[in-house]
Structure formats: C-alpha cells, structure tokens
Amino acid sequence: MSDEDVVKALLDRHGTTYAQDAGITLHDKPSPLWQLLVLSLLLSARIGSDIAVAAARELFKAGYRTPQKMREASWQDRVDALGRGHYRRYDERTATQLGELADTLLETYDGDLRRLHEESEGSKDVEQALQRFKGIGPAGAAIFCREVQGVWADLAPYVDKLAADGAERLGLPRSADRLADLVARKDLPRLVAGCVRAARDKAVVDDVRQG
Template identity: 65%
Template sequence: MGRSDQVAELLRRYGQTYAQQAGIKLADKPSPLYRLLVLAVLLSARIDADIAVVAAKELSKAGFRTPRRMADATWQQRVDALGRGHYRRYDERTATMLGDGAELLLDRYRGDLRLLHDAAESTRALEQRLQDVPGIGPTGAAIFCREVQGVWTDVAPYVDDRAADGARKLGLPSSPKGLAGLVPLADLPRLTAVCVRATLDDDVAAQGMARG
C-alpha cells in the first residue's frame, strides 16, 4: 500500500476531529468558533477526551453556544450541564472559567472570535491571545489551532508537537509542510487528529505503520 492509500485509510478509520465528535460544524462564524473554544477548554483538563466531548455537547444542548449565552447563564446552570456530561472532577472550577472567559471575549472582542483572529498578526500571536482566555493554556491553544486551520487558512499548516510525534509514529512526515503535502487543506485538521490519536492509542500507531 502506497502512502496516499495509507493516508486515505487512516483518515477513513480515525480521521474524526474533536469538533466533529462534539457535533460542531466548523465555519467562520461566531457560534461554532466559540463552541470549539469551549471544547478546547474542556479538553485541556486531565480528563478523558470522550467525557470532555460529551460535556461540550451538554453545554451546547443547554443553549450556551455564544459568549453572551454562557455569560448570562448562572454558575449553577453551567455546573449542571457539565454534570450531565459526567465532567464532575472539574465541574465547579470549569463553570467559573467558562463564565470568566465569556466575559473576557465580550469585553475584548464583542463576543466574536473572528475579531480575536483579526487582531493576531501571526499564528504565535493567535496562540497567545487564546491563552488569555481562562482555561486555555498551550495545550488548549494547540487544540483550537489544529482544528480551526481548515476555516482560518492563514493558520495552516498547523502541526503542534503532539501531532508531530504522532506523525512520526505513523511513519509520516512530521513537519507542517510535509504533513500538509499529503492531503487537501480541508483534510489537514482530520490528518492531525489521526496523528494525535496515534500518540494516545498504540493500536492506531501500529495499524498506521502496518499500512506504510
């Protein structure tokens, strides 16, 4: 099996992004961008990614799909939504961070992450601005940038250290340019998702190598 076939098979089997798992149809619009940011906050905690995804769905189901709706919700309403997603170890702290983060986005960017994007002069500056949001550190900023690069194409090709490690495990190029050369830009978030899974699941890495 050639590399193109290997990549196609990996995408077919493992190429679901966190946003797709959470039911977020990413677009350059305020609500899906904010929902991705909330998901990045949840994934940043030391908690199973599947639980973070379910918790993100519960917050969305509760209507907290924009900074205004998140800020207007009571702290207890945010805690309850996180609890329904079984996000219980960090529910109270995270509920506070989500409220504080929503207020920050409203104050600085009128609740529109596109304005944050416009204000960032580089991908590095984008990462730094994202890390001003409570609950978003380097890991959360990397998750957001990996997934958003399909719609914010100036961010691409974005391959953080974890994705690069996974690419090496799969026998794929680990540089941003090399990895991006394997797929259309629209599929790069999916390919980096495969690479991240290879760092978390030895079976993914082994199957990837077997197909190389």
Template identity: 60%
Template structure:
C-alpha cells in the first residue's frame, strides 16, 4: 500500500495541473492574471463541467477580454458569443451579464487591481467576503479563487476548500490545511489542492492514484 507521501507525489505528477494552468493563465501577483483567475473562478463555480468552464475562459481571453476595462468595453453579445464558443451555453446569457457587472465593479472599486482587494480585506475572512461582493462570485467562487491564488497570495495559504477536502479524504490524505501542506513545498500547495479537487470530481483520478 502506498504511503501518504507516495500518494501525494503521484497525485502531483499525474493530476497536479491547476485550473489556472489548464485555462492558460500564467498566474502571478499582477492585475491581469489575477483578473483572469477571477473570471475563471466565476465560470468554475457554476454547475457545469470544469473542462467546459476552462474552455470558456480560454475563449474569453482569446477574444481579448483579459482585463476589467476590456470586459467592460465588450458588448453583451460578444461575451455571449465567446462563452458559446467554449460550449458554456447553459448559463451564457446570465454569465455574460455578470461578467460585465463584475468587471465594472473591479474597475471602479479597486482600480482594476485585485491586489487592492487583498489589501483591503487583510486576511482570509476579509478577502473572501470582498470577493463575494463581485457579481457572480459566491462562496464557491471565492473558495476557487483563493485555492488557486494562494501560491502568489501567501496570506491565504494553506487554503483547502470543501471540494479539495473531499478529494483528500477519498485518497486517504490529511484533510486539515496545515497537515496536508506539510507534505509539499509552499509553491506546490496549489497543485496539490487542485489534484485533490480532481480526485473529488473523478473516480478515475482517485483510482489512478490509489491503484495505478
């Protein structure tokens, strides 16, 4: 039977791609990639396949909608069309509206720079509360954003949301953030948590780590 350390390494090697990476985001503590991650978190929080959400995000970015200003400058129909190309059709019209409204809020309140949101929030509780003021970002979306951004926002680390906890439990790994984080370097934590989420969403991933 694999040890916890061996399972963590297998999970990282085979299923440790973050959702930001899957969507083509070169995540850094800079305004544009942070906003791109916010958009992705919104898309991922809907009841839709994660692969569809990342594809829709990629289509929005390919259409040039990578900043709050560009999103605000786009038309509702342009946003709907981009979401449609990503097969994000079930929620496309409502999401297109929320993307415009959210971008306007981020631009007006934080000068298009989510680092200002982080500084205003101060800690994990404050940051997650402010994130949920953005249209389309509820508790799930805030958790997704924090889960992915913890590598560049150390104030949030270690962050393990409910879905990642489910995956860790499936794999027989610790479910408390500090204990789970003890198995990896700081910069690997987003990858480990993403792997746990993938295990929660896919029995095939779980079986691959446990029996592959």
C-alpha cells in the first residue's frame, strides 16, 4: 500500500479525534478548550481511552462545560458523573483534580486557555504551561497539543513520540512535516489520533493494512 492508501484507510476507519469522540466541537473559544483540558486529564490516567471518553461525556452532560460550572459542582457530584462513565478506579482522586483544574484555570487565566496560548511561544511553551495544572503531566500535555493543533495552527504539525511510533507501525514516516504533507491541514489532528490508536492497538494496524 502507498502512504496515501494507508492514510485514507486510517482516516476512514480510525480517524476521529478523541475530542470528537467525547462530543467536543473544538473551536478557539474558552468552553471547548476547557473541555479538551478535562478530556486530556482523564485520558492521562492508566485507564482505557473509551472509559475516559465516556467519563468526559458524562461530565459535560452534567453541565460542567466551563471551569465555573466545574468549580460550583460538589466533589460528590463529580464522583457520581465519573462513575456513570465507569471511571471508577480513579474517580475520587480525579474528582479532586477536576476541582483543582478549574480553580487554577480561573485564577491563572481567568478561565480562558487562549491566554495561556497568547503567553506561549510554540508547542514547548504550551506543553510546559499545561503541566503547571495539577494532574496534567507530559502525557496529558501531549494529548492536548495533538488535538488543539487544529485550532492553534502555530502548534502544527505536532506529532509526539506516541503518534510517531504509531505512524511507524503503519509504515508511514515518523517526521511531523512528512506526515503533515500527506493530509489537508484540517485533517492533521485526525491523522495523528489515528496514529496514536495504531500505537496502542495492533488490531488497528492490521485493519488498515488489509486495505
């Protein structure tokens, strides 16, 4: 298969972003950016991505689509929402972290992650700034940057090691620039998400390589 054939199969079968899976319509606006930050925190735990996505959906369904609403929710409310998404192994700790996440965003950036972006110069700065939020480590920062590059164009092409490993398993180039050349700019977050899935699950690679 050519690189183009692999990319087409990957996008067709495994090319939804994690934000899309969680019901987030990503724009450069405070609420969807906050929702992506929440999703990045949930995906950072040692738990299946499907459970993390389901938990995010439950939190947003409960109305916690802004840091203000998350701060107003009780700790038990957050635990209950996480439980409905079957995010039970880490529910109590994560409920605390979500409250702290909201507090930090409101106090540091007035609830608006665009301010973090404005104060940063490139993806390394954004990664470092994100890791100042308790519960967001290198993995969580990478998740956020992979997804947000569609609306924060100065971060693109952003391909972390996990995505590059997935690209290699698929027979695609590891280079961010070379991967970006294979798709329209709007599809780069989808391609990177597909590569991450390939890195985590050999069945994705087999499915794509079957044509």
